[in-house]
Amino acid sequence: MSDTRELFEVRDWDAAGRIGRLDVPRAGVTVETPALLPVVNPHIQTIPPRELAEEFSAEILITNSYVLHGSEDLREDVLERGLHAFLDFPGAIMTDSGSFQLAEYGEIDVTNEEILEFQRRIGSDVATPVDLPTPPGVSRERAEGELGTTQRRLEDAAAFDADEMLVSAPVQGSTYPDLRERAGRHAAGVGLDVFPVGAVVPLMNEYRFGEVVDVVAAAKRGLGPAAPVHLFGAGHPMMFALAVAMGCDLFDSAAYAIYARDGRYLTVRGTEHLADLDYFPCACPVCVEHTPEEIRESDERERLLSEHNLHVTFREIRTIKGAIRDGELLELVEARARGHPAMLDGYRALLEHADQLERTDPASKGTFFYLSGESARRPEVRRHHDRLARLSPPETVLLTEDGWNEGDGGDGEIGDGAYDAHDERWSIVPPFGPVPPELAETYPLSAEVPERTDDRAYEAAATSVARLVEANPGTEWTLAHRAWPDSALARVPGRVEVVRLGSSEGVEDSDAE
Ligand code: GUN
Ligand code: ZN
Numbered sequence: 001m002s003d004t005r006e007l008f009e010v011r012d013w014d015a016a017g018r019i020g021r022l023d024v025p026r027a028g029v030t031v032e033t034p035a036l037l038p039v040v041n042p043h044i045q046t047i048p049p050r051e052l053a054e055e056f057s058a059e060i061l062i063t064n065s066y067v068l069h070g071s072e073d074l075r076e077d078v079l080e081r082g083l084h085a086f087l088d089f090p091g092a093i094m095t096d097s098g099s100f101q102l103a104e105y106g107e108i109d110v111t112n113e114e115i116l117e118f119q120r121r122i123g124s125d126v127a128t129p130v131d132l133p134t135p136p137g138v139s140r141e142r143a144e145g146e147l148g149t150t151q152r153r154l155e156d157a158a159a160f161d162a163d164e165m166l167v168s169a170p171v172q173g174s175t176y177p178d179l180r181e182r183a184g185r186h187a188a189g190v191g192l193d194v195f196p197v198g199a200v201v202p203l204m205n206e207y208r209f210g211e212v213v214d215v216v217a218a219a220k221r222g223l224g225p226a227a228p229v230h231l232f233g234a235g236h237p238m239m240f241a242l243a244v245a246m247g248c249d250l251f252d253s254a255a256y257a258i259y260a261r262d263g264r265y266l267t268v269r270g271t272e273h274l275a276d277l278d279y280f281p282c283a284c285p286v287c288v289e290h291t292p293e294e295i296r297e298s299d300e301r302e303r304l305l306s307e308h309n310l311h312v313t314f315r316e317i318r319t320i321k322g323a324i325r326d327g328e329l330l331e332l333v334e335a336r337a338r339g340h341p342a343m344l345d346g347y348r349a350l351l352e353h354a355d356q357l358e359r360t361d362p363a364s365k366g367t368f369f370y371l372s373g374e375s376a377r378r379p380e381v382r383r384h385h386d387r388l389a390r391l392s393p394p395e396t397v398l399l400t401e402d403g404w405n406e407g408d409g410g411d412g413e414i415g416d417g418a419y420d421a422h423d424e425r426w427s428i429v430p431p432f433g434p435v436p437p438e439l440a441e442t443y444p445l446s447a448e449v450p451e452r453t454d455d456r457a458y459e460a461a462a463t464s465v466a467r468l469v470e471a472n473p474g475t476e477w478t479l480a481h482r483a484w485p486d487s488a489l490a491r492v493p494g495r496v497e498v499v500r501l502g503s504s505e506g507v508e509d510s511d512a513e
Helices: 049-056 065-069 072-081 083-087 099-105 112-122 140-159 177-189 201-205 209-223 237-246 255-261 285-289 292-297 301-325 329-337 341-352 354-358 373-377 379-388 416-420 455-471 504-511
Strands: 008-014 017-024 029-033 035-040 060-064 092-096 195-197 229-231 250-253 264-267 270-273 396-400 424-429 433-435 476-481 497-500
Touching: 008 301, 017 237, 017 301, 029 035, 035 049, 035 301, 049 301, 060 065, 060 083, 065 072, 065 092, 065 112, 072 083, 072 112, 083 092, 112 140, 140 177, 177 195, 177 209, 195 209, 201 209, 209 229, 209 237, 209 341, 209 354, 237 264, 237 301, 237 329, 237 341, 250 301, 255 264, 255 301, 264 301, 285 301, 292 301, 301 329, 329 341, 329 373, 341 354, 341 373, 354 379, 373 379, 373 455, 379 433, 379 455, 424 455, 433 455, 455 476
Parallel strands: 035 060, 035 250, 060 092, 195 229, 229 250, 396 424, 396 476, 476 497
Antiparallel strands: 008 017, 017 029, 264 270, 424 433
């Protein structure tokens, strides 16, 4: 489609994640995102597409037009009946082009134009041109050269008369962030409709989630926040929350079926082997009605496992949507990051892009939960630090963990004199840092922080103090803290008078004033 109608509308944001609606005009449907597209193999399909729609509420699926085109048996049938009747699926159907086969076998026997025309003729709702999936870690020359070819294919696809059919614009560039960003900018400008980030399958197969995050972040910088983004070949539910928080909207899963074939059982924390399970940690119909032993011995093993795999996969998509609606997406990502060390790498990589996430993060959402040292690097903390830079403090300010009310911490903890001696008293809330009274009731300062906070929360608060002090050389500062670790105190500039609350030392210090 090449008119300028807005096909994608975002309803709710959380970090760079969103709930959106994607119009698919040729199918006459609107798909709610984040969405999962089950991969349907035209030759072998253990769960029929009609069941995907009716039992799993799949609104959209993806199949491979190159496989259909190359099959003597299927080609004429699908041309004659159309893809929707052929598969018996009432929702939207996206098709891939054979690029994956090209990457795998080095050549394919159709041109970009031929396979686009074939996709149009069989009634695909979202077609894909023949991009070149450049693998990770290749030379820059190769990545750049292949990106040039992909870009010409996208331009040709944009010139192709697709009518109501949407056409995807895969973003390549291997593991070079600048190439991914350039590819994203080009793709968004070329007049196509849906934007898959390509060639990440090798990274995901090796659990290199930190690199997946960097690749997606770079592509997103080029694509901008308005583009609907598909993460090509990402089907493991453990990484959906992470990918959604980075701004991915569509996922396709072949994993549910492929894993089932060799007895692998998906969970949101990783993959289990059916052979090793004594109990099912899941409440889907399959797991409620069967024991692992029954399924191991069943003739229906593959079918039952793929059903479970698909249930957990769709369930995670719903969990994510709920988390976005409640403003808890990063809490969910943080929980998922605790399931596997490779996911923790992914989450830490995501936090390195906190600035990028902050741009679309709502100013106010559910209560901020401080769950680990990683929470200290969340975009909300970053935003508070930036907000402090815009304040104009008076001549003397007391920053105190005692809160705003005089005498909060009990009589004489730092001496009433110290309170009276300052123009204003600001609270200090790890990991955010100083909080002037006028911001006290605003998100995220109503944060829930554990009593036994870790050092990183204090270090983040101290960094925040340092930035505030440096930005306001005309103000005299006193910091009254409760047993901050040396690693945090080392960050506080020397000209701040530091008082420790709840110790006789602290009382003496302030009495001496
Ligand atoms: N499936 C998984 N990765 C890719 C990719 O990079 N391009 C296409 N067209 N399909 C894919
Ligand atoms: Zn289950």
